[in-house]
Amino acid sequence: MRKLVEQSAVISENLHANKQVGKSKRHESATRQVCGNARYVDDMPEPSNTKYAAIGISQSTSGKISNVNLEKVRASEGVIDVITAKDVPGHVDIAPVFDGDPVLADGEIKFNGQAIFAVLADSIMNARRAALLGNIDIIETPHILDVDAAHEATRFVRPSHEMQMGDADKTMALAELTLEGSLSVGGQEHVYLEGQVSLAVPEEEDRMHVYTSSQHPSEVQKLVAEVLDIKLHKVVVDMRRMGGGFGGKETQAAQWACIAALLASRNNCAVKIRLPRQQDMMVTGKRHPFENSFKVGINNNGIIQATQVIVNGNCGHSPDLSDAIVDRAMFHADNGYYLGDSHIAGHRLQTNMVSHTAYRGFGGPQGMIMAEAIMDAIARKTGQDPLTTRLNNLYDDAKRNTTQYGMTVENNLLPDILSKLAESSDYWQRRDSIKTFNQTHAILKKGLAITPVKFGISFTAKHLNQAGALVHVYTDGSIQANHGGTEMGQGLHTKIAQITANEFGVSVDDVDVTSTRTDKVPNTSPTAASSGTDLNGKAVQNACFKIKSELAQFFASQHQAKAENVRFANNKVYVDEHCIDFVALVQQAYVGRVSLSANGFYKTPKIHYDRSTGKGRPFFYFAYGASVSEVTIDTLTGEYVVDRVDILHDVGASLNPAIDKGQIEGGFIQGMGWLTTEDLRWHEDGRLMSNNLATYKIPAIGDTPKIFNVDLYDRPNTEDSIYHSKAVGEPPFMLAISVWCALKDAISSLSNYTVDPQLDTPATAERVLNAVNDMQGGI
């Protein structure tokens, strides 16, 4: 097998010669994680007065609460306190942006599983058992679970939005051929291995200290303050690490922290709440299911002239982040292709489901898959190989370089990435052997597909594109870095430590990145939108610059040198012919009364988006990549395997090739799960049926493709990102669309590649078999 990481590492190391970045440093917590002493919230030693909370949830899907009888709950063994929305001293609504998410149901039931009351007891088992004993009378009202019914009832959580370039209707009418299609795109449960958990510890007077597993400590701080009706400066949120987040702890962690804080404040004791897995899956939002459709006008060569796409996000009962999520689906309906004159419409439908939320890709995947559906449809219509269709329709540098929202695609890497990947993966030769395989195999059929990814980097809510940091140098030369980003496994703290070490010219072992605390860096953005390193890395670098500048002036003045000539490297500081150990300079600076601590700040330049016109440059840059997947399907059962995957992905100048590769592999497999086995099923009465890990199947170890080649397209970002690296959290997720396209390719072989099969996602074995039977029945 090819040694892909090593190759990449060589390139990176040349870019970052003698530096702490660009190297495959191990995850900062790796040794503790493998030894079992990396501490998560539930592992923390508890204060001696800790009590345990659980929630009582609705078994109705929609209605008005007419009576709440909690006598049995109160009488249950070990119960200390029971609260409902009435007991909240401050705000009941803890919605992140637009109203609609009560911390406990406030008169109305919006979805099956909604929290109605919370119990505090002396043990977790007593709390959970008591929580089953509530008698809640609900006058049920008709519920809506799907997008069509919501459209019919005109139920939207937010207004619809449109993007438009040119006159799509007119150009469509003139096109030589038009094609239409629709696609049902499934949602996804996050399955962070560590479930939702919070520990609230009351402090002096009305102050509150909260440990939580959250991607957004500042928001938890704000919401805890609001439910308690205290000022923000009374609340400290501390977040060391999450056992996975993936977007599921961006807004969805706050409710549990608020409930813990409410009970802690009322009872003056520490309160821990940890959701059992089944409840976690029922009461927290998921990736939005979408119902999308397209119409394209093409010329006889399969080049798009006009595009109309409608995306319908099933948002659940409240807005949560759905405005931005559906926007991102719209921003990515082009993926890497020039849509010609285009019209993109996005609707945010309200249903009686848990409020769907952020999940890696944030709507991007549900939009991007439409672009790939369009490519497949064109290829089958024109008889082209799907790769040819894709190459022909890529953005190019001439006129065809404007997106549906008016942003110019500069420095487009996709033509090169696709051609390099097609070559390294032997695409064309394998295409031939697969055709032969399919002609000679009656039951098994193979499919092959290559798909690109172009993903916009930046929060589309402009104000979130800022970050703060706080860096301390101590008198033994050790350095502590703190920033607003949170560590959920993605290696952010490792990269931050590398950046800090690199700036001071010391080893990463001299740098510790501490837990994320709202009293160290305030008013931070969520760790989301792949932005963790881009934003916080720059903010930390900015803090380092300030300290270095003080040290440089101090050192230069000792030798009548210029501060700008001072260099930090190899644990030493140099100016002209003079050199001093870093630690010695730090100690001298301390005695010389020089500040060894600084905060840093960063805001992303260049970005703007005018929602009233649907035009702008919402993204600082794009991250690119492409993947090739080969699958084998069984036409008797619909079962299939992914035999081989090759990936070439753009991370700019990699800060840490091993961590970046880990994000790419992990994102790909998570995306593959979304499109294949992860099947969210709601009962028509509104209950989530796939509510545990026995019925909801994420990829297991045997699903990892036997051949899995991952290579970094290692070239510096042309924009001024941190050391010209690129964000890597979300983009690789969408590389998995090639698996879906390969499944369709295998099914299409039954029609000799003349028919594009309808294959909604997730493409379970059942759906694949149905598509096979449709194909065979239709011939």
Added chain:
Amino acid sequence: MIEFLLNDELVRIEHERADLTVLNYLRDSRAMCGTKEGCASGDCGACTVVVAELNTEQASSRRLNYYSLNSCVTFLSAIHGKQLITVEHIGNTSNMHPVQQAMVDNHGSQCGFCTPGFIMSMFALYHSDKTTNTEKEATLARHHVTTALSGNLCRCTGYQPIINAALEACSNTPNDAFTANEAFTITRLIDINKNTDIGTEQLILPTTRALLKQALNKYPRARLVAGSTDLALEHTQQLNALDTLISVSHIPALSRIEQRPDKLVFGAASPLNKIHDVLTQYFPMLDEIVERFASLPIRNQATLGGNIANASPIGDMPPVMLALNANVLVDSGDSVRKIPINEFFVDYRKTKLQKNEWIDAIEVPLPESKNQIRAYKISKRFEDDISAVCAAFNLALDEKNCIKALSTGFGGLAATPIQSSLLQDSLIGKHWASKETLTLGKSILQDAFAPIDDVRASAAYRKTVVVNLWHRFWLETNTSTQQIATRVIEHA
């Protein structure tokens, strides 16, 4: 008393709730938080621990068997007389175990929450017998790894670095502190196992048939427990208290595995993983379904008797045992009666087992002729998933290639594991290679069952698939068609 080694420490427990799981014991009673709770239902593996037990061979060749299990669905009864090994014990940050070092070196942890579970599954693999010296060495090694880690979910890495770490760390002969201390550990475990007065007032561990009978009489409301992988869910998921439990796992006869000339006898408390080798030695084509039965840690605990007594319509072993014409030996403590398995399942999760009876063993008759046996499982995921449909066929042909006997077993298609007697009866005497036989079987199976729609599959899919599995069986067992590839995964 419950007695075991917790890592190196001898632990004696006199009083404890019967339904205390090993996971909660570690985390709550011992503040050993390296072992994580991900699901509390045996589905994710974050809580994986390793148990070392004395093998049952002669004292002179005493060795330790290391196996992984899910501590979240394990009661203390399962670790009596054994060494419970947790992630904190196998290494530390300044002196890591080879499997820990390999995980670090291969960047195998991201969020790290699943990592201790993976480490423990890898530790069990490290200490297992591995046969990698064949021509298919590379494939087999990877197959060993994916089997050993089949019960561990990781949501971050995509598994590739974990596979690499396991291949790197587990390919060699074990050589760590545990192998160095093995003789001493064996001595300590022998000492513990000398004690015959075992169990507590809530957790009854009879060691003989007579004591089991006595316990059942004395505690009429107690539940029988073997592997506990299903029973424990009543506690961890439904939050029920299980006040008194009687474990059948400490009666040696109930764990017997006998190979007789005409039959195989599997004691009801034999874990599935111990049955695996013997069963597949006689019926090699059952390898795939046994390997797809839950995950390795579950198979290390779950028993054949439990899977049959449970009588779930979606259990994987009942259809296989139906097709193999097994008999269930049912014991009352006074006498043993033999019930053909096709009469054993009465209704949804109801069997012929009477109160105060238990399953003693399952007898699998060995066919006189070389039968064609296949068992197929269809599920959303290959590993660690529950069947949407399970179909098992056992075909005896005469010298003219005509059907002498056919028995079947199906799961996921009715309220109980079920046979199709119509199929079995209608095809006797038919020529196996004839297309009419295929078609007749298809048309019978098309209408044989009225399955339900549920979270795993639609009724329509189940009906289609069972017909197509019959087609697959026909293709795979006719000499003129058996070269046609029919399976997307080929197990070694």
